Amino acid sequence: MNHPFLQALETIYPPDRLLTRDVELLPYESDGLTAFQSKPGAVVLPIDEAEIIATVRLCHEHTVPFLARGSGTSLSGGSLPIPDGLVIALNRLNRIKRIDPQQRIAVVEPGVINLHITEAAQPYNLYYAPDPSSQSICTIGGNIAFNSGGAHCLKYGMTSNHVLGMKVVLADGAVTQFGSESIEGVGIGPDLIGLFVGSEGLFGIALEITLRLMPQPELYRTVLAAYNDLGAAGDAVSLVVASGLLPGAIEIMDRLAIKAAEASVKAGYPDAEALLIVELEGEALQVEAEFAQLQDLIQTSGAFEMRVARSEEERARIWKGRKGAFSAVGRLSPDFIVQDGVVPRGRLGEALMAIDKLKTKYGLDVANVFHAGDGNLHPLILYDGREAGALERAEALAGEILALCVSLGGSITGEHGIGMEKRDYLPTMFSEEEIDIMQALRRAIDPNEIANRGKMFPGGDAPALKQQGLHPLERQGVISRE
Amino acid sequence: MTPTAIATSAELSDFLRENERVHVQGNGSKTALHSANGAALADLKALSGVLEYEPSEYTITIGAGTPVSHVSAALAEKGQYLPFDPLLADRATIGGTVAANLSGSRRFRYGGIRDFILGARVVDGLGRAFRVGGKVVKNAAGFDLSKFLVGSLGQYAIMTELTFKVFPDAPRFRSLRLDYPTLPDLLAAISFINQSVFELDALDFAPAAKGWSLMARLAGSSATLPPRIERFSQTLRRESAPSDIVELDETATLWDPLAELTGGTVVKVVLPPRQIPEFDRSLGETRRRYSIGGNLAWLATADLAALHTSLRQMGLPGLCLLGAVESAPIGAPLENELAARVKSVLDPLAKLV
Ligand SMILES: Cc1cc2nc3c(=O)[nH]c(=O)nc-3n(C[C@H](O)[C@H](O)[C@H](O)COP(=O)(O)OP(=O)(O)OC[C@H]3O[C@@H](n4cnc5c(N)ncnc54)[C@H](O)[C@@H]3O)c2cc1C
Numbered sequence: 001m002n003h004p005f006l007q008a009l010e011t012i013y014p015p016d017r018l019l020t021r022d023v024e025l026l027p028y029e030s031d032g033l034t035a036f037q038s039k040p041g042a043v044v045l046p047i048d049e050a051e052i053i054a055t056v057r058l059c060h061e062h063t064v065p066f067l068a069r070g071s072g073t074s075l076s077g078g079s080l081p082i083p084d085g086l087v088i089a090l091n092r093l094n095r096i097k098r099i100d101p102q103q104r105i106a107v108v109e110p111g112v113i114n115l116h117i118t119e120a121a122q123p124y125n126l127y128y129a130p131d132p133s134s135q136s137i138c139t140i141g142g143n144i145a146f147n148s149g150g151a152h153c154l155k156y157g158m159t160s161n162h163v164l165g166m167k168v169v170l171a172d173g174a175v176t177q178f179g180s181e182s183i184e185g186v187g188i189g190p191d192l193i194g195l196f197v198g199s200e201g202l203f204g205i206a207l208e209i210t211l212r213l214m215p216q217p218e219l220y221r222t223v224l225a226a227y228n229d230l231g232a233a234g235d236a237v238s239l240v241v242a243s244g245l246l247p248g249a250i251e252i253m254d255r256l257a258i259k260a261a262e263a264s265v266k267a268g269y270p271d272a273e274a275l276l277i278v279e280l281e282g283e284a285l286q287v288e289a290e291f292a293q294l295q296d297l298i299q300t301s302g303a304f305e306m307r308v309a310r311s312e313e314e315r316a317r318i319w320k321g322r323k324g325a326f327s328a329v330g331r332l333s334p335d336f337i338v339q340d341g342v343v344p345r346g347r348l349g350e351a352l353m354a355i356d357k358l359k360t361k362y363g364l365d366v367a368n369v370f371h372a373g374d375g376n377l378h379p380l381i382l383y384d385g386r387e388a389g390a391l392e393r394a395e396a397l398a399g400e401i402l403a404l405c406v407s408l409g410g411s412i413t414g415e416h417g418i419g420m421e422k423r424d425y426l427p428t429m430f431s432e433e434e435i436d437i438m439q440a441l442r443r444a445i446d447p448n449e450i451a452n453r454g455k456m457f458p459g460g461d462a463p464a465l466k467q468q469g470l471h472p473l474e475r476q477g478v479i480s481r482e
Numbered sequence: 483m484t485p486t487a488i489a490t491s492a493e494l495s496d497f498l499r500e501n502e503r504v505h506v507q508g509n510g511s512k513t514a515l516h517s518a519n520g521a522a523l524a525d526l527k528a529l530s531g532v533l534e535y536e537p538s539e540y541t542i543t544i545g546a547g548t549p550v551s552h553v554s555a556a557l558a559e560k561g562q563y564l565p566f567d568p569l570l571a572d573r574a575t576i577g578g579t580v581a582a583n584l585s586g587s588r589r590f591r592y593g594g595i596r597d598f599i600l601g602a603r604v605v606d607g608l609g610r611a612f613r614v615g616g617k618v619v620k621n622a623a624g625f626d627l628s629k630f631l632v633g634s635l636g637q638y639a640i641m642t643e644l645t646f647k648v649f650p651d652a653p654r655f656r657s658l659r660l661d662y663p664t665l666p667d668l669l670a671a672i673s674f675i676n677q678s679v680f681e682l683d684a685l686d687f688a689p690a691a692k693g694w695s696l697m698a699r700l701a702g703s704s705a706t707l708p709p710r711i712e713r714f715s716q717t718l719r720r721e722s723a724p725s726d727i728v729e730l731d732e733t734a735t736l737w738d739p740l741a742e743l744t745g746g747t748v749v750k751v752v753l754p755p756r757q758i759p760e761f762d763r764s765l766g767e768t769r770r771r772y773s774i775g776g777n778l779a780w781l782a783t784a785d786l787a788a789l790h791t792s793l794r795q796m797g798l799p800g801l802c803l804l805g806a807v808e809s810a811p812i813g814a815p816l817e818n819e820l821a822a823r824v825k826s827v828l829d830p831l832a833k834l835v
Contacts, residue, residue, distance in 0.1 A: 102673050103755050125677050147622050158620070160629065161597045168820075176819040180752055182777040184594060186633060187583065187752030188799045189816040190824070191596045194629020198622055203820075218679035242538055244561055244650040283681050285713070289706045342618045344539050374620040411621040418623055429623050434612045437827065438625050444823040456624075 001041030001084055005062040009044060009086075012054050017045040028087050031072040031079040032134075035337075035391075036420055040067070040081035047092045049109075049167075049207045055088055056205060057173035065453040068205045070111060070139030075338055076419025078145060078200055082453050088205065090141050096120050097208070104213045105164060105181055110141030110206045117211065126213040129156045132415070133323050144206050146417040147198035151249045151322070154373040155281075156214060158415065160197040165210035168196060170203060171446030181210055200417050201452040203445050217281035220248075221291040222315045225303035226272035230254050230368075233274035234349040236301035237372045240278060241345065243297055245290055248281040250373030254352075256332075257325045257369040257380075264328035267321025270305045276372070277322055279315075322369070326380065329367040333382035335391070337398050340416040341405030345375040354404050355379055362397045364390075376414035377405070403428060418456045426458055485525035491642045495609040497524055498640075504607075504833050506636045508547055508575030512582055514747065514802035515635065515810050518835045526577060529642050532556050540619060541600065543645040546577030563651035565592040569740065577641050582803070583633035584750070587684040587737045590774040591701070592649060596632045603643035604631070607829025617645050630824065635810070637835065638821075638828045652701035655683060655732055656711050660696040660724040665762060668694040671722035672755070672776055680714055684737055688771040693725065699737065739771045740804075743782035747805030749789065749812065751779040751798055764792040786812065 001020070009018055019025060020042045030037045041064075046052045059066045065085035072079045081087050093109035096117065100106070101124035106117050114135040117128040131150035132138055138148070144166075149158040156162070165179030178192040179185045185193055196203055227233040233252050240250065253261065253275045261267055269275060278294060280287045298306050309315035330336055343351045352368065355377075359366050365382040379401055383394040402412045406428045412418070418426055426435060439457060443449065485507065488494045498504055505518035508526055529547035536542075537560040544553055550568045553576055557563050567588035568579045585594045592598075601615030604627075615621065615628030631641060662668040668687055675685065675698075683701035687694060700710055715727050735741035740748060746769070753761060755776040762770075768789070769782040781800075783789045786807065793800050793813025800813040825832070 100756070101677055104676055147626070149620065153620075155592070157593065157597055160626070161593055170820065170823075174819045178818055178820065181754035181756070182752050183774060184752045184778050185596065187778070188633060188750065188801045188811065189818070190634040190638060190821050191583070191629045191632040192818060192820050194596050194626055194632065195824070196820070197629075198626045215677060215679065238538055241540070246650055283679055283710060285706045285710050286681075286702050289703060340622075342620050344536065344541075344618055346536065346538050371620075375618060376620050410618050411616050411623050413622045414620040415622050422623075426623065429616075431612070433610065434614075434624075437606075437610070437612060440827045441625060441627075441824065444827045445820070 001064070002062070005058070005064055006042065008058050008062070009042065009055070012051055012058070013044050017047070019043040019045070028069065028072070028081055028089070031074040031077060033075055033077040033080070033419070033421055036077045036080050038081050038083045040087045041084040043087040043089055045089050045092055049093070052088060052205055052207060053169045053173065053175060055086070056169050056171065059086060059450055060172045060448060063448045063450060065450045067452050068141060068201050070142035071113070071137050073134045073138045074142065074146070074419055075340070075416045076413070076421040078417050078419035078452070078455060079142070080420050085453065090139065099124065101126060103181055104215070106211045106213055108140055108209050108211060110139060110144070110209065112140050114138055114140060114143060121213050125216050127216050128162065128211060129153070129214045130159050130162055133326070140209055140211070141206050144197050144209065145199065145201045146415060149371070149415040151251055151371060154250065155246055155248050160194060162212045163193050163197055163209060164212050166193060166196065166206050167208040168204050168206050171451035172448070179210060183212060200419065200456050202442055202456060204451055217248075219284040219287045220279055220281050220315055221287050222277065222279040222309040222318050223294060223298060224269070224307040224318050225276045225298045225301070226270040226305040227274040227276065227303055228272065230274040230352050231349045232302045233276045234352060234372070236276050236298065236303065237348065238346060239297055239301050240294065243293065245280070245294060247278050247373065249277065249279040250371075251277045251322055252368070252370055252372040253322060253325055254368040256365060256367035257329055260328035260332050260367065261321040261325040264331060265320050265324045267317055269321055272305070276303070277318060325369045326378070329369070329380050329382070333365070333384065335383050335385040337381045337394050338416075339377065339379045339381070339398050339401050340413045341377050341402055341410060342414040343375045343377065343405050343408045343410040345373070347408045348372060348375060351377060351404060351408055355401060358397055358400055362393045364394060364397055366397070371414070374414070375410060399425070420455055423456055424458050426456065483523050485523040487528055488524050488526055489528040491603060491605055491611045494524065494605045494640060494642060495611055497522070498605060498607065498609040498833060502833065503835050505835050506640050508578035509549065509573055511570050511573035512578060512803045514805050514807045515582060517807060517810070521835050526640070526642070527575065529577075533643065537562060540648050541617060541645060542648055543617065543643060544576055546641045546644055547575050550574045550576055550579055557648055558651070561650055562648045564598065564646060565589070565649045566595045566598050576644055580632055580641060580644060581634060581636050582801070584803070587686050587739055587773050590682060590684050596629050598647045599628050599632060599644065600647055601645040602628045602631060602641045604639040604641050606639040607831060607833045611642070615645070619647050638824055640834070652683070652703070654704045654707050655699055655701050656707050657697060657699040657730040657732060657736060658711065658715060659728045659730050660698065660718060660722070661690065661693055661726040662696065662724055663693045665694050665759065667722070668696050669758060669776070671696060671718060671724065674721050676775065678717070685775045686739060686771055686773045687776065697730070739773045739780045743769055743771065743780055746782040746784045747786050747807060748803045749781045749783060749800045750803060751781060751793065751800045751813070753777060753779050753798060757796060757798070761796060761798065764796070
């Protein structure tokens, strides 16, 4: 990292918030996609908006690439540092500035942990709806970059649907604000929130975010159904959807995932080829009536066993296995890759059968745990990195799954983003001209291409692959994934 | 100027290449948005029809010139609807609805246009035809320009085809009117509802002959609606002391927020609920209806200049919809640095007006 730039940083940051020694940089070398590692030139720890703005302006002047970093849980290599670039770590901007129960909004800094907002809103019977399973650790800034979702995003949408206003610093140092405290958000003029959310850190840094809070549902009703065949569970999803019910969550786990969840959290799941979880939420009178209808449907769907959560405790048990399944599967294998493709709901069965064939072709195990309600697959490809050629086979299999999702009319990512990992697959979804236009847009905002350089768009040097495994925090059991 | 009828995306590309300045209209139902003097006028009504509809996927793809009423009818056949509740549903095209970002009262339940748009085909100011967003209900690949186009007023790129997420609709509705002596009494009732367990389909209010009226609608099945309405009404009677509660007939215009705003220029104002008291005081005799729980106001004003000034003072943006005006956006300025950057890419010659 060049000297004048570092010297300029020293005018903004005291030594304890400007990290340059190897040992200090180590924790920032990778994110949730642990396969990739690279060394940043320096890390800064701003404590307020003014410091962030000054830093971005400096990066722009000196053409030094930077990465905004939340908690580093990205699963697509989105928060992988740019070699010799600057990491702007936002964890200290973790203030919830305001909860306004009357207007049902929260105004927060970007480094606030997702779950902390719900905790702060709880006294008012409100909550922040998007619930990635990393919610106890991931930040709102990271959620914004990827438009993150969770199991309960079927009805009320992903992150983008819950952001009403933001203040951002663009990659060239311009500061701008859009949206409002109205649930209409931007409301008049182009929806800039919609554009910024999901831009994977390529446009700039979100400095302050106004979020919509939702009233806590009066009642949840959860059913767990067991099937002898994964296809039948997929068909049950279509049945539920066709019935006109609008559940808050519809999730599926396959045999390997069930086995792993059992081994790790002992959820007491039935021994089955597939488990389906459907949850209704809302006003008690309505939910009770719909739940009766749902149970009738599941009865006719060929489930060999059906369990109904009769208490909050039983509900928590059903979800515990599901929420912990991914990390549990991870523990079955030294290394793994998670994919995040989407297929039209009606083609779930087809997709799962094709993945099954690919398993045999590549001689690798794949576990499936996914957001069935919106067709968002999360196949987990297990392999042993010590075995020669295993990683390459796993990557080839992952690539075939992405191609499959696109050919079925879906997407290569539902919520984890393109990041570093899938940038070479962007052309499977968009034409050359479409990618050119996106790149032109990026350059109009960031002429030096310094914000999160090397992500999303194809090309560029890939950093060295190491191994694929659990996020360090998962190994410690702090977080788990879906 | 007589509009040129455009029947395909390729024709639109040619039209954009051939003309210096271009203004687009669907059915021209938002009269205040079509004052683009001297620009060549493109009429997109012929880009019409339901192109793909998969009820089991909750997705629909339609030509931008399709009348909203056709879309709603196609969905209703399968028991589904556009949850953002397009405004001016009897007259508007779907493309115009998105470009102007006009949602109706039922938007209160699940969200606005930006929450339900999944993707689009567009032609930009350089005549380039391309796709933005996707066709599945969940997609995080690439920049989401489809959401950006919501509210973009035809000034960045022209939508030729749109894909939306849709939801199953409720079979039954019931609506109540709750009367309050003053605006603060009514706002206190909304505050209570906002933190309660009641999930309303719509929540609007307006000044009445005496005091203020809150209109609330519940949606559900015929079996559960009566006890839910009963419970809502009893709870509100207890918690907010309305002077009266009356059940309203579900007429065609009950939940059309513009139904009673005839005469004068009709304006949309985006409004944080906390600013309502100050805002309302500034309105004088202006006719108005507050929608989506007081996050939006619809006005019919006889004095646009005065409204413009007071909106500007309060930092609120407004958009004129119906009437003859010089500039549709009023109040707080819309100029934005990020929007300007997008304009420089999609319409560098500033053809689209
Ligand atoms: C165990 C586990 C479970 C997970 N489960 C889910 C899940 O259920 N659903 C889901 O969607 N994802 C999930 N994820 C992925 C990940 O948690 C999300 O992508 C999350 O939003 C990342 O947040 P973060 O704070 O860790 O961001 P980081 O990883 O630090 O950063 C991610 C991206 O955000 C950008 N960024 C960070 N802050 C800002 C800011 N202020 N402004 C602009 N850009 C910014 C970064 O530059 C980077 O590109 C999971 C990950 C793990 C490890």
